[in-house]
Amino acid sequence: DEIGLIPCPEARYNRSPIVLVENKLGVESWCVKFLLPYVHNKLLLYRQRKQWLNKDELIDITCTLLLLNSDFTTAWNVRKELILSGTLNPLKDLHLGKLALTKFPKSPETWIHRRWVLQQLIQENSLPSLVTKGNLGAAPVERIHRLVQEEMNVCSEAAGRYPSNYNAWSHRIWVLQHLGKLTVKVLLDELSSTKYWVSVHVSDHSGFHYRQFLLKSLIGRTVTDNNVLVQNQMVNEQNPSLQKEEEGAGAEAACADEQSVDLPRRLEEELELCTELIDTYPGHETLWCHSDETLNNAHHSPATSHMAQVMDVDGLNESSSKQGYTQETKRLKRAPMQDSLGPEMEYRFIDKVLSTCRDADQARFATAYRKWLVTFLGQ
């Protein structure tokens, strides 16, 4: 489940340099300068059609090469060809990639190849012949779900092995977009499962950026669902006879989704998390940036204005009299969520930090944050 290089500059004993301990594979460093050029050369000769290698040999050689240097694109490409010709099970490459990432957690080529493999697997999923191939044997939805979970684990591991591992976190985002379809459930699950991780990696900018992506996606999701709701309501107005039918799947589903995402509450929680972490761990710029971004999202979120729109339409439907309408508009003008994420709270927080902190960096960040608030919010 892990590979590594053993620092061992000279071969002292006449024995194999490969060490297997507790399911972890180690290679003594002295042999690398012999092994790597040898396999590298062999592969190049094959590619240049000067020397033939059969499928098994190719699999072995590329595997060795990639465990020594996982950014060797040609080796990954050879494996792509093997997968496309049906000789190599794509799941093997997911495993190989996972292993390579224990030693090279950033390796761009490994992540790129991984996405290619996942795309192959998704495409396979839509073909009816999948069931007989029996790669995983489970129903397609279940299969995708398991793939997504596994990818989340791999990303998390890699993120832990290298600080601010941009490649790992971008891959994570890609998986949610292409495999997870950015469902509300997936987004919320990810928010809760990464909360502890970011709390113990407070200067990992990529980790917090991921949470921003999750929140923005949730906002986008809520807008889409609200749009559906609004459209349905507008259709109802024009065609009262259709109203009963419209109260079917579309509007209800949108309603259900909207209800399960209390967006203002989520944003508030995120800001609370930031505040708590800033207080506990002074002097981490990442946390202040995250605060900026969250407040930015909250303020500019089209969801807040769209929600108001929905409420407005509701008002129109519920009471036909003009008096009723006026009452409804008064209600939504108070816009409760904007108050709770208001700048006053942030100013008070900054003042508290400045008056109690002793860390020079922390003071600098707090002052900068205040300047940003003033210019940005114009208050």
Add this chain to the structure above:
Amino acid sequence: MRLYSLSVLYKGDPKVHLLKAAYDVSTFNFFQRSSVQEFMTFTSQLIVERSELGSRASVKEQEYLCHVYVRNDGLAGVVIADNEYPQRVCFTLLDKVLDEFSRQVSKIDWPSGSPATISYAALDGYLSKFQNPRDADPMTRVQAELDETKIILVRR
């Protein structure tokens, strides 16, 4: 944020020697672990050698921060952490550990002690408990006397 090692040493004249240590190298690549541990033992010793009696310091070595406290009576403690782990909690930990150690292990044994001869078993427990600074030390902010002590950040 992570703690990697916690050691108690004695700053004798002229030599510094290790009395007891605990390590957590589980986050390192499997095959690097023993050499990382050696590095930490060596660095801890070196830092105590270079520190004055009655001083506290935080020294940056590669991507680690080594927090050292050398008491006036020669007993010293070193915590090696990453750069996210809050400094104040480290010094709280060192105070606590050295205090307890000095009560459990008699002073006579310090100049000649070694990990094999010293019987003090609490280090592993402390290292593990303090991995999450919030669980371990809720009183982190109330450190008035600590802030009066000079803390030097040495960058190498």
